Amino acid sequence: MKYWDKFYQSKFVDKSIKDIPSQFSIFALNEMIESNVVNVIEYGCGTGKDSIFFSSKNMNVIAFDSCQSAIDICNNSALDSQIEFNKIDNFCQSKDYIDKIDGKSCVYTRFFIHALTDDDILSFLDNLSHITKPNDLFISEFRIKGDEKNLKETEDHYRNFIDPEVFLNLLRSHNFTIQYNITGKGFAKYRNDDALVIRIVATRD
Numbered sequence: 001m002k003y004w005d006k007f008y009q010s011k012f013v014d015k016s017i018k019d020i021p022s023q024f025s026i027f028a029l030n031e032m033i034e035s036n037v038v039n040v041i042e043y044g045c046g047t048g049k050d051s052i053f054f055s056s057k058n059m060n061v062i063a064f065d066s067c068q069s070a071i072d073i074c075n076n077s078a079l080d081s082q083i084e085f086n087k088i089d090n091f092c093q094s095k096d097y098i099d100k101i102d103g104k105s106c107v108y109t110r111f112f113i114h115a116l117t118d119d120d121i122l123s124f125l126d127n128l129s130h131i132t133k134p135n136d137l138f139i140s141e142f143r144i145k146g147d148e149k150n151l152k153e154t155e156d157h158y159r160n161f162i163d164p165e166v167f168l169n170l171l172r173s174h175n176f177t178i179q180y181n182i183t184g185k186g187f188a189k190y191r192n193d194d195a196l197v198i199r200i201v202a203t204r205d
Contacts, residue, residue: 024050028139031106032139037104040061042108043091049077050108051083060082061081061083063084064088065088084097091124104133104135105136112140128174129175129204143159144198147159150193150196151194175204181201182198
């Protein structure tokens with residue numbers, strides 16, 4: 001965690017959060033609106049720009065990160081919003097925050113799953129199956145196998161390049177139905193980094 005605290009305090013990170021939201025968050029918002037989602041639950045919120053975008057579109061947002069430096073940036077950037085940013089040390093700690101919300105929810109993650117170890121992924125999916133209700137959504141984008149040798153703007157980041165089929169099967173085994181998935185490049189370009197990713201939309205059974 002010291003690595004991430006140092007990273008979010010570095011000059012590499014835009015702390016103003018005035019840039020446009022990620023391309024993926026715009027894609028995800030359309031899916032949420034079509035499914036009548038009213039709550040967005042983001043894990044690995046980073047600087048909070050996607051959470052702030054969802055809030056600006058009248059979504060009720062609860063966001064989590066395990067890095068205090070990231071949460072500090074989020075809270076400083078969202079003073080005029082109703083977003084609840086929370087530091088958690090494990091996934092189970094998020095349940096108390098989520099239990100108090102009403103209405104249909106979407107759990108949203110971007111470039112988060114590949115930052116987890118295999119054991120952490122299982123823990124996350126166990127938690128996901130407990131905090132969601134039938135018909136809730138899970139929308140995620142992350143790096144996959146085949147992206148290992150591609151150019152990275154942040155070479156020092158830990159990355160677990162995920163086997164897409166293994167993850168999709170794990171998601172199914174945790175009571176989710178895959179509604180949409182696509183793999184490829186061109187979805188998450190950042191400077192010279194054109195990641196090979198999977199995009200997933202799934203519904204809780």
